[in-house]
Amino acid sequence: MNSACDTVRSSVVEMGEYQPETIDALFTRVELSWPKNAHARFTVARPGDLLLVRSAHSAPNSSSRRLQRHMNDADSRYYFACLPLIGGIRVKHLGRECSLNRGQLGIVAADQEYEIEMSDELEALWLRIPAEVLRSYALSVNDVLWRALDANKGMGLAVQHLASSALSEFNEVSLRGAKLLAQSLVSFVGEMVNAEVHDGAVGLSLHRKKILARACEFIEAHLDDEDLSPQTIANGIGISARYLSDIFSAEGVSPMRWVQKRRLEACRKELELNRKVGSQLICEIAYAAGFTNVSSFNRAFKAQYGRSPSEFMGTKPQN
Incomplete structure (x- = not known):
């Protein structure tokens, strides 16, 4: 209970x-x-x-x-x-x-x-x-x-x-x-x-929407890949990097900005789940999500959610 x-x-x-x-x-x-x-x-x-x-x-x-x-x-x-x-x-x-x-x-x-x-x-x-x-x-x-x-x-x-x-x-x-x-x-x-x-009910053409969906699925499957880039995403779904950029630009975001948003959201979920048990260090969560620099991760997280990762977890900054 x-x-x-x-x-x-x-x-x-x-x-x-x-x-x-x-x-x-x-x-x-x-x-x-x-x-x-x-x-x-x-x-x-x-x-x-x-x-x-x-x-x-x-x-x-x-x-x-x-x-x-x-x-x-x-x-x-x-x-x-x-x-x-x-x-x-x-x-x-x-x-x-x-x-x-x-x-x-x-x-x-x-x-x-x-x-x-x-x-x-x-x-x-x-x-x-x-x-x-x-x-x-x-x-x-x-x-x-x-x-x-x-x-x-x-x-x-x-x-x-x-x-x-x-x-x-x-x-x-x-x-x-x-x-x-x-x-x-x-x-x-x-x-x-x-x-x-x-389903092609709104927005871009059905073809472009399907490509956007494939790109997002590829990104989700490779979020932890620190070498993930527009070129690797484009290669992974069989289109050019320029076409990939055009599709994301139509949605008001760049491919790598979308990658960062998804990585930050993945980290936020892990930080929430580990807030009480503290089973993972913040740096481990960041690295697991594909970030290569903890300082830049901390800055991006605070810019996105208004609090640093340590403040979000209610812990003291880690060395």
Whole structure:
């Protein structure tokens, strides 16, 4: 049995009259149309870096708008995944409209404007994911913003079941279990995005998307190779280094910048898993992920996550 200090807790928040501070804390700053006599109940859990919310409200003609004036650096670095369970929402985003109902999942970026109209009776799962974390699993996530992704099967169904069961049993989850839960949820959402993108539904041509997917798979399989380079990646999937660079540039990143982001994310996961047991030295984790210089790794890690590896683990710097 886990002790209280070794487990994480969920909480329940009730909202009758509109409480901006509640919405700001659970979601992000918006302009909310909230009628009198409305009521909402939020069940909240915080697995790892994520925020998981199950919302249930009874509120006729409610809607929310996120505008430029609501945005700041702190709360704009997130994606939100929404999965309606009862009722639905209608979204206006980037000049497009999208309806989400039960069995569908949609993603929005908090650094972009949108408007959401909600059904009078709505129950939904919401997952707040740090932007850098989701992009480390799904580089092309911006290509599927507020598209209705199928959550009736495969990874979508896994997200729904895992999130729902996590909220109902979260008080029995250990700290380590919560971090593994967060990794699974983001991984599943990332797989949904990649499947949508790589099926040629959006963005680049199907051919280019397939090449991007192959390149990312090759990188994942060779992250620990300190000699990994654009040329070796290109050779490994049978294209030119210039074409490889063009494909990644279309996604707003260079091949080696993507390699570094994936290595840093791999190190972050290992540091989290070893935070309490301390079974691996920081330098060993860095070398295992393909970094050749601990000092440059420390600088890159702090630039990416705002803390040095030793601060992240809560340890003193190692010699």
